[in-house]
Amino acid sequence: MSHPSGNVRLKSARVAAGYVSQQKLAEAMTAAAPELGIRGLSVGVRQVRRWESTTPPWPHPDHRRLLTHLLRQDMEQLGFTPPHDQGAEHRAMVMTGTAVGLSPVPRLTMAPTQPDSVGDDYEAVTRSHRRLYWSVAPVTLHPVVMAHATMGIALLPETxxxxxxxVAAALAESCLLAARMEFFDMRQPEAANDTLVKALQAASEADNALLGSAVLAHSAFIPGWAGRRDEALERMVAARTYARRGPASTEFLAWLDAVEAECETRCGETRTALNLITHAEDVLATESEHPNPPWMDWFSPVRLAAFKGNTQLKAGHVPQARETLTTVLEELPESDDKQRTVILGDLAAVEAADDRPEAACAYALQALDLLATTWYATGMDRVRDVRRTLSRWQNEQCVRDLDDRLYGWSTTLSALMR
Structure with a gap:
């Protein structure tokens, strides 16, 4: 199979998995070989370069085992064609369900059959899902978005x-939305990582570098929240590289700073994080040459301030964190209840750090009130984190009242169900 622009599927999967260079993948394959019982195998960057070329050769069996093990996709998904199947039928399968991995597509087409209007229609549903995210429960919306993505995969070979x-750009956005729900709303980082790989593949089909940057930046959250700093920063390097191919708005660039700042905060590097946030504030203060992409509805100056307040809290700057987060709570849009649960949780943590358990419990209870109607796993994590810091006041009435709510029948069942 010939790839006019090189084997972008393998390259996309490599970058999404955190291997920002061909050398990094070669080193990882060499290191993983003994783990799979493969002895004496060494992979060089020249070999990886051949696999990402316009005419990638079919890898040897041991190489295939390593590629599928490290990149979590089969060989066809990675852009390779088995030597026994070089026909046009296989080429038509490149972006079907079997190629991307969401679901198989029963019918293959040899030529475009869909009218141009299918682009408008598919985009319209994608936009609707984007708006629904802010009010519809993830357990309800997520399967709908995934089904929409499966349809997009089926449509691609017909356009x-x-x-x-x-269609490919809208598909990338749908996969990104699904991954956001998996990571932030449902606390399924492994599923989110797999879905982000599919989003990056679709972005490459659309040749949309800015969407690719957004996908890669979201993928940095996964190792960043797990404390794997080097891996998170490598993914941010890739995200910034794609953003330079833009055109990126100042808000988008500031968001990249905020993502990296959160990863640094999670890894204990709060000084670096605060410097990144300061840089983001400076970027937002400049006039943007380019408009903000319509799909980027998760960031704003007030969201940047929310990042800042959390970092100030983790850095031990309690008075500053209280001031920042209180302002965020006042300025947050009324419709943004998911983010409000996070801010309330952070304010509760501020009060706990200042030895004010009653105020901490009051904020935590407000967060639980919202979580009862607007579930957000990240917000619940904040409340649970606060409760752990309140152990010194275990026998205080305010803490007992919080426990009654936190471990009530409805809250406990809701958490388990979601």
Whole structure:
């Protein structure tokens, strides 16, 4: 199989998995070989370069085992064609369900059959899902978005030209939305990582560098929240590289700073994080040459301030964190209840750090009130973190009242169900 632009599927999967260079993947394959019982195997960067070329050769069996093990996709998904199947039928399968991995597509087409209007229609549903995210429970919306993504995968081989690019971009956005729900709302980082790989593949089909940057930046959250700093920063390097191919708005660039700042905060590097946030504030203060992408509805100056307040809290700057977070709570849009649960949780943590258990419990209870109607796993994590810091006041009435709510029938069942 020939790839006019090189084997972008392998390259996308490599970068999404955290291997920002061909050398990094070669080193990882060499290191993983003994773990799979493969002895005496050494992979060089020249070999990886051949696999990412316009005419990638079919890898040897041991190489195939290592590639699928490290990148979590089969060989066809990674852009390789088995030597026994070089026909046009296989080429038509490149972005079907079996190629991307969401679901198989029963029918293959040899030529575009969909009208140009399918691009408008598919984009319209994607936009609707984007708006629904802020009010519909993730357990309800997530399967709908995944089904929409599966349909997009089926549509791709039936479209061509500009219509194909539009469907691919909307598909990338749908996969990104699904991954956001998996990571932030449902606390499923492994599933989110797999879905982000699919989002990056679709972004490459659309040749949309900015969407690719957004996907890569989201993928940095996964190792960042797990404390794997080097891996998170490598993914941010990739995200910034794609953003330079833009055109990126100042808000998008500031968001990249905020993502990296959160990863640094989670890894204990609060000084670096605060410097990044200061840089983001400076970026937002400049006039943007380019408009903000319409799909980027998760960031704003007040969201940047929310990042800042959390970092100030983790850095031990309690008075500053209280001031920042109180202002965020006042300025947050009324419809943004998910983020409000996080801010309330952070304010509760501020009061706990200042030895004010009653105030801490009051904020935590407000967060639980919202979580009862607007579930957000990240917000619940904040409340649970606060409760752990209140152990010194275990026998205080305010803490007991918080426990009654935190471990009530409805809250406990809700958490388990979600």
């Amino acid at each position: 061509a030209g500009a219509t194909r690019h539009r």
